Amino acid sequence: MGVGDVSKRILLGRKLRSSQLGETLLPKRIALPVFASDALSSVAYAPDEVFIMLSLAGASAYVWSWKIGIAVALVMAAVVASYRQTVHAYPSGGGDYEVATVNLGATAGQTVASALLVDYVLTVAVSISSGAQYAASAIAPLSGHEANFATLMVLLLMAINLRGIRESGTLFAIPTYAFMVAILGMCAIGLSELAAGTLPQVESAAYDIEAAPGYGDAMTTVALMFLLARAFSSGCAALTGVEAISNGVPAFRKPKSTNAATTLLLLGAIAITMMLSIINLADQMGLKYVDPNDLDRLTIDGKPVPADYDQHAVIAQMARAIFHDFPVGFYFVVTVTGIILVLAANTAFNGFPVLGSILARDGYAPRALGSRGDRLAYSNGIVFLAVMAIILIQAFNAETTRLIQLYIVGVFVSFNLSQLGMIRHWTRHLRTETDPAERRRMFRSRIINTIGLTFTAVVLVIVLLTKFMAGAWITILAMIVFFIIMRGIHRHYDNVNLELAADEEDKVLPTRVHAVVLVSRLHKPTLRALAFAKATRPNVLEGVYVSTDPEATQRLMQEWDDRNLGVPLKVLHSPYRELVRPIVDYAMEIKKANPRGVVAVYIPEYVVGRWWEQLLHNQTALRLKGRLLFAPGVMVTSVPYQLRSSQLVREREERLGSWTRPTEYRLGNVPERDGTDRQTPR
Known part of the structure; x- marks a missing residue:
């Protein structure tokens, strides 16, 4: 429980279960002033x-x-x-x-x-x-x-x-x-x-x-x-x-x-x-x-x-x-x-x-x-x-x-x-x-x-x-x-319901899955995304890199060959130094070549813990996801990699959460040491 959650509990009180709705009903003496x-x-x-x-x-x-x-x-x-x-x-x-x-x-x-x-x-x-x-x-x-x-x-x-x-x-x-x-x-x-x-x-x-x-x-x-x-x-x-x-x-x-x-x-x-x-x-x-x-x-x-x-x-x-x-x-x-x-x-x-x-x-x-x-x-x-x-x-x-x-x-x-x-x-x-x-x-x-x-x-x-x-x-x-x-x-919800209604065509599976893993550098987040993409067993799997600097591109290709990952690397040249548009255009070309297929785009992302770190990372990934969400037949998957700062935040939340442990014991919601849940009779 973070500081924000603690403040919320102080202001609003502890959470109530849906089954406790009957406890909030009013007698006449309270209903009159309400x-x-x-x-x-x-x-x-x-x-x-x-x-x-x-x-x-x-x-x-x-x-x-x-x-x-x-x-x-x-x-x-x-x-x-x-x-x-x-x-x-x-x-x-x-x-x-x-x-x-x-x-x-x-x-x-x-x-x-x-x-x-x-x-x-x-x-x-x-x-x-x-x-x-x-x-x-x-x-x-x-x-x-x-x-x-x-x-x-x-x-x-x-x-x-x-x-x-x-x-x-x-x-x-x-x-x-x-x-x-x-x-x-x-x-x-x-x-x-x-x-x-x-x-x-x-x-x-x-x-x-x-x-x-x-x-x-x-x-x-x-x-x-x-x-x-x-x-x-x-x-x-x-x-x-x-x-x-x-x-x-x-x-x-x-x-x-x-x-x-x-x-x-x-x-x-x-x-x-x-x-x-x-x-x-x-x-x-x-x-x-x-x-x-x-x-x-x-x-x-x-x-x-x-x-x-x-x-x-x-x-x-x-x-x-x-x-x-x-x-x-x-x-x-x-x-x-x-x-x-x-x-x-x-x-x-x-x-x-x-x-x-x-x-x-x-x-x-x-x-x-x-x-x-x-x-x-x-x-x-x-x-x-x-x-x-x-x-x-x-x-x-x-x-x-x-x-x-x-x-x-x-x-x-x-x-x-x-x-x-x-x-x-x-x-x-x-x-x-x-x-x-x-x-x-x-x-x-x-x-x-x-x-x-x-x-x-x-x-x-x-x-x-x-x-x-x-x-x-x-x-x-x-x-x-x-x-x-x-x-x-109401008109919007009706239209959405009509579009989402399942029909016979929805039973047809895609003919093939073309998986694309975005590569910025060959580091742990990229390797994790490649491993996850391999586990999904797509028909085609390749890494995609947008080249804006010839020297950096050459170094990446050399490192890619040295590691022998067994996955081809596709280099998209961007003479105007754009990062998002080349990827979107490439994904749409793949989809156009195989209309009944699916393009799966895997995006490695850093998970940071401090608010100011959000400003320093993930901006390109955010823009890219925003563009790809509007591309039909393109599936977007974020593959997170937790940095040290995110671990520190999680540990702090666990320490703060210990403040409420006596209450949890009173409510009977704390797991026993053997891993089973103990429910106190009411």
């Missing part, structure tokens, strides 16, 4: 976006905030009820992608997959960016460095998830539950003070909001409806993450579907309660909240706020007011909110790799995304998601308000196609089902999915109308790009 943290954390920024949109018409438009909150809550309830049907009908973990593919066809499935992939990336970018904003409001030195801080948080989440889903879930459970206690506790205290008439005002209550140009008292009814639609579409960001549970059913303990449906119900109830409580309390506490880029519309006594005014997030303002005599409560709420916003991205880190593995299995994504890492997590998918999210964070400077415009388009596309697919699913099964009780259950499920489709279709239309020019077009473009890439990957 899969629901995204939807729960949305209450930290969805209300902010509702108030920002309404502020365009001035503070008077805040009277609509609670009605918009109820509308969002109704949509969330419909979506949660719909996905409870999905987890029972499709417990394999394909979620929206599987539902759309099975019931609506491959094109619909690819559309859903592209939408979900984009949404998962945006989930990480939005959640981490929002958490960075909260951290900057609490820690002054972070102000102005939110993007870099967010990037570090993404890398930290990536490292944690590479350790495995169970480890990340256990680690995230405490802050997620702390967030629930903090928000629900703050709202409970605020509602009790509201009932007693002692509810305090937030810090921005003394300010006023000037309407944006085109809004205000002169605003038409159509403009008001459009404004309310924009606020509603922004508030629907609270629905993101609901679909993650349907994609993560395989990660639950048995009974998987029942546990996933129960977790989904808990998620919906908690998220709706939090969101409605925050929106109503914030309005009652006199909140004035505008776009951070339009702070000049926030005034006091008719004058704009100072240039250095720091507008705190909605939850931060509420916590400061409610816990004005208890600063510990304020810091607790702000801290756990910032943490949950960072951890909310963990929902995507669990959903994206699973979806990527399913797409890889179906041939729509690189097969590397379907491979589990040392800790049984889909490591390549985790790393790819982190890289894409970091690019977005840096491109938009971790500004949540800018990123939120790209959000929820993809998730509502998948919502709609998934609900339509479920309606088709129940309709198809009703044609063959005869049991009355089962038919009644299917009818009820179809009605629930129909209601969900109606709600999500309305939201999707509103989102497209209100957010398209504000940035949603970028999301749609990204979905199209992912769709085209997936189609191209």
Whole structure:
């Protein structure tokens, strides 16, 4: 085990066997924070976006905030009820992608997959960016460095998830539950003070909001409806993450579907309660909240706020007011909110790799995304998601308000196609089902999915109308790009499978094998390659040397004759001192002379142990192999010769490997001295 392997074990933990996959499954108490943290954390920024949109018409438009909150809550309830049907009908973990593919066809499935992939990336970018904003409001030195801080948080989440889903879930459970206690506790205290008439005002209550140009008292009814639609579409960001549970059913303990449906119900109830409580309390506490880029519309006594005014997030303002005599409560709420916003991205880190593995299995994504890492997590998918999210964070400077415009388009596309697919699913099964009780259950499920489709279709239309020019077009473009890439990957794999399919001609053996051993000097690597080539018993065997220096060529030919190797030496003259092209041309001439034959090229190679030695050796061999791989009918074989430095590296690795020997003994994987393997009973 090398230094790199030791470092990997320290960071990720010891490897897990494939048979240990069952040990990574999650109980409901851990699954809730793992899969629901995204939807729960949305209450930290969805209300902010509702108030920002309404502020365009001035503070008077805040009277609509609670009605918009109820509308969002109704949509969330419909979506949660719909996905409870999905987890029972499709417990394999394909979620929206599987539902759309099975019931609506491959094109619909690819559309859903592209939408979900984009949404998962945006989930990480939005959640981490929002958490960075909260951290900057609490820690002054972070102000102005939110993007870099967010990037570090993404890398930290990536490292944690590479350790495995169970480890990340256990680690995230405490802050997620702390967030629930903090928000629900703050709202409970605020509602009790509201009932007693002692509810305090937030810090921005003394300010006023000037309407944006085109809004205000002169605003038409159509403009008001459009404004309310924009606020509603922004508030629907609270629905993101609901679909993650349907994609993560395989990660639950048995009974998987029942546990996933129960977790989904808990998620919906908690998220709706939090969101409605925050929106109503914030309005009652006199909140004035505008776009951070339009702070000049926030005034006091008719004058704009100072240039250095720091507008705190909605939850931060509420916590400061409610816990004005208890600063510990304020810091607790702000801290756990910032943490949950960072951890909310963990929902995507669990959903994206699973979806990527399913797409890889179906041939729509690189097969590397379907491979589990040392800790049984889909490591390549985790790393790819982190890289894409970091690019977005840096491109938009971790500004949540800018990123939120790209959000929820993809998730509502998948919502709609998934609900339509479920309606088709129940309709198809009703044609063959005869049991009355089962038919009644299917009818009820179809009605629930129909209601969900109606709600999500309305939201999707509103989102497209209100957010398209504000940035949603970028999301749609990204979905199209992912769709085209997936189609191209699938086409490539199909073409490869067709080319690789065995037929009757593959039974025909080559008529002859013409073996060529490349010679640079007559030394140990060359002699080993000649010996190996002889052992394969080719029809023709010869050494091939490229001559660029007459004197060196003469010396080699003399030494070759002196050793009497019994193998002819072919000298290829290269007047332009090229080494690769003469060999390739010679191999192709042999193949052309005997089309049914095979040319076997043996390349002696040095094996070195130090990285800098790689730069000093094997460059010609590497280029030659790269050229010969594209030559039909030419087989390339590397014959390694280990130099002293490679032996030193191997000895060092053996010494380092002894560090883990006690663990190996505990696991019962160490061979006995007589050479037999001893397996400790478990």
